[in-house]
Amino acid sequence: MNISCDLFCAVVDNFGDAGVCWRLARQLAREQGWAMRLWIDDSAALCGLRPGVDAALDRQVIDGVEICRWTSPFPAVEPAQVVIEAFACELPASYLAAMAQRPPVWLNLEYLCAERWVAGCHRMASPHPTLPLVKHFFFPGFTAGTGGLIREQDADFGARRSGPAFAVSLFCYDNPALPALLDTWATGAEPITCRVADGLPRRQVEAWLNEPFAPGDETRRGALALTALPFLPQPEYDRLLGGCDLNFVRGEDSFVRAQWAQRPFVWHIYRQDGNAHAEKLEAFLALYAASLDSDARQAVCAFSRAWNGGGNVAAAWPALRRALPQLAAHGAPWARQIALPGNLAENLAQFCRERI
Ligand code: TRH
Numbered sequence: 001m002n003i004s005c006d007l008f009c010a011v012v013d014n015f016g017d018a019g020v021c022w023r024l025a026r027q028l029a030r031e032q033g034w035a036m037r038l039w040i041d042d043s044a045a046l047c048g049l050r051p052g053v054d055a056a057l058d059r060q061v062i063d064g065v066e067i068c069r070w071t072s073p074f075p076a077v078e079p080a081q082v083v084i085e086a087f088a089c090e091l092p093a094s095y096l097a098a099m100a101q102r103p104p105v106w107l108n109l110e111y112l113c114a115e116r117w118v119a120g121c122h123r124m125a126s127p128h129p130t131l132p133l134v135k136h137f138f139f140p141g142f143t144a145g146t147g148g149l150i151r152e153q154d155a156d157f158g159a160r161r162s163g164p165a166f167a168v169s170l171f172c173y174d175n176p177a178l179p180a181l182l183d184t185w186a187t188g189a190e191p192i193t194c195r196v197a198d199g200l201p202r203r204q205v206e207a208w209l210n211e212p213f214a215p216g217d218e219t220r221r222g223a224l225a226l227t228a229l230p231f232l233p234q235p236e237y238d239r240l241l242g243g244c245d246l247n248f249v250r251g252e253d254s255f256v257r258a259q260w261a262q263r264p265f266v267w268h269i270y271r272q273d274g275n276a277h278a279e280k281l282e283a284f285l286a287l288y289a290a291s292l293d294s295d296a297r298q299a300v301c302a303f304s305r306a307w308n309g310g311g312n313v314a315a316a317w318p319a320l321r322r323a324l325p326q327l328a329a330h331g332a333p334w335a336r337q338i339a340l341p342g343n344l345a346e347n348l349a350q351f352c353r354e355r356i
Helices: 016-032 044-049 093-101 117-121 178-187 200-209 234-242 253-260 273-288 294-309 313-339 344-353
Strands: 004-009 035-040 059-062 065-069 082-086 105-109 125-127 134-138 166-170 192-196 218-221 224-228 246-250 265-268
Touching: 004 016, 016 035, 016 044, 016 065, 016 082, 016 234, 016 253, 016 344, 105 344, 134 344, 178 192, 178 200, 178 224, 178 313, 192 200, 200 224, 234 253, 246 253, 253 265, 253 313, 265 294, 273 294, 294 313
Parallel strands: 004 035, 004 082, 035 065, 082 105, 105 134, 166 192, 166 246, 192 224, 246 265
Antiparallel strands: 059 065, 125 134, 218 224
């Protein structure tokens, strides 16, 4: 069934809004054969993720997805059969009114969360207060009863790393715990090579080095070798994750990719008001660490909390380093476990096919 779909993406900040929406749009086009329009208000965020995207164009077709500039006022277009608002972005009023003429399947793609309440809210219907429209909440997730996680058929995390030194990738927000971690690695006995993502991570490492550290630069402090990476296209970032012994990831999309890469990872969660992010972190750790032995569970939880709360990562690092062989062995069974709810794109397509 050749279904038409309008996916709306408002870029809040960083890359995850665009990163998630691009993956989903591309997957629905290529694997489900949908006629995809991705309406995005800041396509510049896509340029690094997918080279070839031209932020100057109002419309362009790449990988089977028609990327459309979400302008205001919004152009008069016929709404698609499926309308997805990503991360509760607000649809253009004129488009919403046009939807009421021929109600589509309307979804709100929610943020990823491991908390138990998610399964109870997934697929929940929400009638529009004044228009003959019903929106359904569609929650990604790690467990049965959720929409599952994004995973493309052509996802490729590369060959296993074969380099000599212990390899780490670093992708994080501004983190007051980072200097102490770099000091610990630099003064430790073990040679460590750290591949630093462009943007916030590279600028923090540059401050710690107290010297310029531009993309492509390599330098060393004691046992720590540092490489400044350029911003990589998403497929290359996936292969970076698969080629490291430990990946520091953040937000939502890189966090998921690290789990598919089946390598040990540390998550820097996107901070929220009222410390809501701490509950989300604990909910995830409870799921992820449940089948680990007590030492490994304690090590990954203690380090994750220190990394996300400005705690003492130097004190927590030795136990995490000792636990890495078990965390590496946990990668494959964990990936099988989070694949059980099925693939988000397929679950979403099935939900829509039942309602069109
Ligand atoms: O960039 P992020 O912090 O995005 C965040 C989160 O999505 C968060 O949920 C959201 O609320 C906030 O934005 C507004 O982290 P995330 O989710 O990992 O997205 C980064 C994307 O960038 C992901 O698709 C991986 C990709 N990436 C590359 O393609 N190349 C790179 O070199 C790097 C470092 C990342």
